Amino acid sequence: MKLSAPALRARKRANGSAPLVMVTAYDEPGARFAAAAGVDMILVGDSVANVMLGHEDTLHVTVEEMAHHVRAVKAARPDVHVVADMPWMSYHTEVADAVRNAATLIRAGADSVKIEGGRVRLPAIHAVLDAEIPVMGHLGLTPQSVLALGGFKVQAKTDDAADLLLAEARALEAAGVYAVVIEAVPSAVGTKVTSALAIPTIGIGAGPDTDGQVLVFHDLLGLGARQPAKFVRQYANLGELATQAIAQYAADVRAGTFPSAAESYPNPENLSH
Numbered sequence: 001m002k003l004s005a006p007a008l009r010a011r012k013r014a015n016g017s018a019p020l021v022m023v024t025a026y027d028e029p030g031a032r033f034a035a036a037a038g039v040d041m042i043l044v045g046d047s048v049a050n051v052m053l054g055h056e057d058t059l060h061v062t063v064e065e066m067a068h069h070v071r072a073v074k075a076a077r078p079d080v081h082v083v084a085d086m087p088w089m090s091y092h093t094e095v096a097d098a099v100r101n102a103a104t105l106i107r108a109g110a111d112s113v114k115i116e117g118g119r120v121r122l123p124a125i126h127a128v129l130d131a132e133i134p135v136m137g138h139l140g141l142t143p144q145s146v147l148a149l150g151g152f153k154v155q156a157k158t159d160d161a162a163d164l165l166l167a168e169a170r171a172l173e174a175a176g177v178y179a180v181v182i183e184a185v186p187s188a189v190g191t192k193v194t195s196a197l198a199i200p201t202i203g204i205g206a207g208p209d210t211d212g213q214v215l216v217f218h219d220l221l222g223l224g225a226r227q228p229a230k231f232v233r234q235y236a237n238l239g240e241l242a243t244q245a246i247a248q249y250a251a252d253v254r255a256g257t258f259p260s261a262a263e264s265y266p267n268p269e270n271l272s273h
């Protein structure tokens, strides 16, 4: 059953809720597999730029491209809450742009949007919330900040940085986001932020105590081109299986064993050719 943003907001493990499960998906098959597996949320992440489109970072996808992938996910008709990432530059200019771009993603089929960043993004977050669009926050390693951060690095490694992250998380909660992703921080920081907030935290490299976890589809299934990050658990190696299957197909074609008679249409009796 699809969980609404208010229903998700109530899912704190401290109150006895089961941990939330979120996975990314970018197209109809991915959404179908995720929904059949029983996840709570599908994130149409801007990681589509890395894992589907081969970019080095997430800065190269536009709102239109994100909407295209949201529509592809919705084509699976998943009975699951779909979160759409607002891509870089879709909420960094005028707040009116943020609202218009969030609405584009909602009209493409998303149930809520995710916005990276803390207090500096509050005007955009307030404006999107005022338009009645639920917002998920994202703190810690925010991949859209890769140039400013100088790389994909673990965040909040000092007491001061951890305090700052907690203050940002509290500000997002006060603004009205229904949940917050915490990415690539020491476990103790994930634990502290989770116990300080009344809204759920969803960790990715934030340790075992967050209220939920999220993984990227291609990392989880072994479909990625690169060595996955430390926090990834790879549950299958579908990339290797895919290469083996395609190599077998190539070998069968070259050996003349594909297609067989069973894989060909029979010739009608009146066909003279």
Ligand code: KIV
Residues within 6 Å of the ligand: 024, 043, 044, 045, 046, 047, 048, 085, 181, 183, 204, 214, 216
């Ligand atoms: O785009 C994405 O996949 C994400 C997750 C890493 C949370 O934002």
